[in-house]
Amino acid sequence: MAAGAAAAPVFASNAAADDYPSRPVRIIEGFGAGGTPDLVSRLTGQWLSDRLHQPFIVENRPGAGSNVATQAVISAPADGYTLLTCVTANAINASLYTKLNFNFIRDIAPVAGIYRFPMVLLVNPSVPIDRLAELIAYAKANPGKINMASPGIGTPMHVAIELFKMMAGVDVLHVPYRGPAAAMTDLIAGQIQAFIITLPTALGSIRAGKVRALAVTSASRSEVLPDVPSVGEIIPGFEAVSWNGTGAPRGTPAAIIDTLSGTITAGLADPGIKARIKDLSGETVPMRSAQFAKFIADETEKWARVVSFAGAKAD
Numbered sequence: 001m002a003a004g005a006a007a008a009p010v011f012a013s014n015a016a017a018d019d020y021p022s023r024p025v026r027i028i029e030g031f032g033a034g035g036t037p038d039l040v041s042r043l044t045g046q047w048l049s050d051r052l053h054q055p056f057i058v059e060n061r062p063g064a065g066s067n068v069a070t071q072a073v074i075s076a077p078a079d080g081y082t083l084l085t086c087v088t089a090n091a092i093n094a095s096l097y098t099k100l101n102f103n104f105i106r107d108i109a110p111v112a113g114i115y116r117f118p119m120v121l122l123v124n125p126s127v128p129i130d131r132l133a134e135l136i137a138y139a140k141a142n143p144g145k146i147n148m149a150s151p152g153i154g155t156p157m158h159v160a161i162e163l164f165k166m167m168a169g170v171d172v173l174h175v176p177y178r179g180p181a182a183a184m185t186d187l188i189a190g191q192i193q194a195f196i197i198t199l200p201t202a203l204g205s206i207r208a209g210k211v212r213a214l215a216v217t218s219a220s221r222s223e224v225l226p227d228v229p230s231v232g233e234i235i236p237g238f239e240a241v242s243w244n245g246t247g248a249p250r251g252t253p254a255a256i257i258d259t260l261s262g263t264i265t266a267g268l269a270d271p272g273i274k275a276r277i278k279d280l281s282g283e284t285v286p287m288r289s290a291q292f293a294k295f296i297a298d299e300t301e302k303w304a305r306v307v308s309f310a311g312a313k314a315d
Contacts, residue, residue: 129214
């Protein structure tokens with residue numbers, strides 16, 4: 001009887017996994033409707049809905065750099081019916097916040113990596129600098145004289161600036177804004193000299209000639225801006241990208257994780273999905289659960305070093 005009682009939860013878990021999904025699934029996303037993580041979450045949700053024959057519904061819960069969304073998923077039952085849109089901020093927040101009620105690596109089970117896209121270093125066209133090497137040389141000769149904006153403290157763009165300072169050995173003044181719109185307006189008006197922002201957000205202004213792109217922050221050049229060098233061409237080893245994937249509460253049955261992981265990565269080979277993500281200035285990065293787990297661990301360690309260098313805190 002005791003052995004039977006002990007085995008019962010295992011049988012129940014296996015039965016649930018075999019039947020999965022038998023009802024709608026929520027994908028909780030932490031940055032609000034209309035942004036790139038939201039759009040890709042909806043693209044992923046539609047693919048999962050079509051293949052697994054249940055609705056996968058995106059639920060936006062913005063706040064605290066995705067911490068609100070993460071807490072909601074961690075607090076949910078580990079049954080595969082509540083998923084998280086994992087983003088770069090999750091890796092940054094692990095060291096940026098000192099009073100989190102969760103440990104992202106411990107409490108979230110990685111399901112699959114989905115996409116990444118570069119950020120881009122912009123300058124006002126009136127700034128007499130045409131190449132990144134010139135910007136670095138000027139910054140070294142004039143410490144603290146270049147104002148470089150980000151959409152806010154602790155954002156991927158902010159830590160990209162700090163990584164640039166750390167690896168280039170320069171002193172530039174970080175100017176945090178509350179979101180990208182005001183910073184872009186001030187850059188175009190010449191109130192600030194430089195700005196690091198995601199490529200999808202910047203592309204329209206670049207193509208209109210309102211700003212000049214000095215470099216993209218990915219390891220190699222972007223297909224969207226093939227004539228713009230990467231920072232890594234000047235600073236070997238530099239890479240700072242925004243990425244997106246899917247996670248679930250720790251303890252979610254392995255069979256469910258495997259079903260989701262396999263279905264998502266199969267979708268990333270679909271030409272339609274690849275084209276849609278390319279339209280968003282990104283590239284697909286299909287990673288199954290174990291590979292995505294290692295990627296998150298590496299990103300968390302990397303950004304912890306940068307946050308420590310910057311002395312940044314968000315509590």
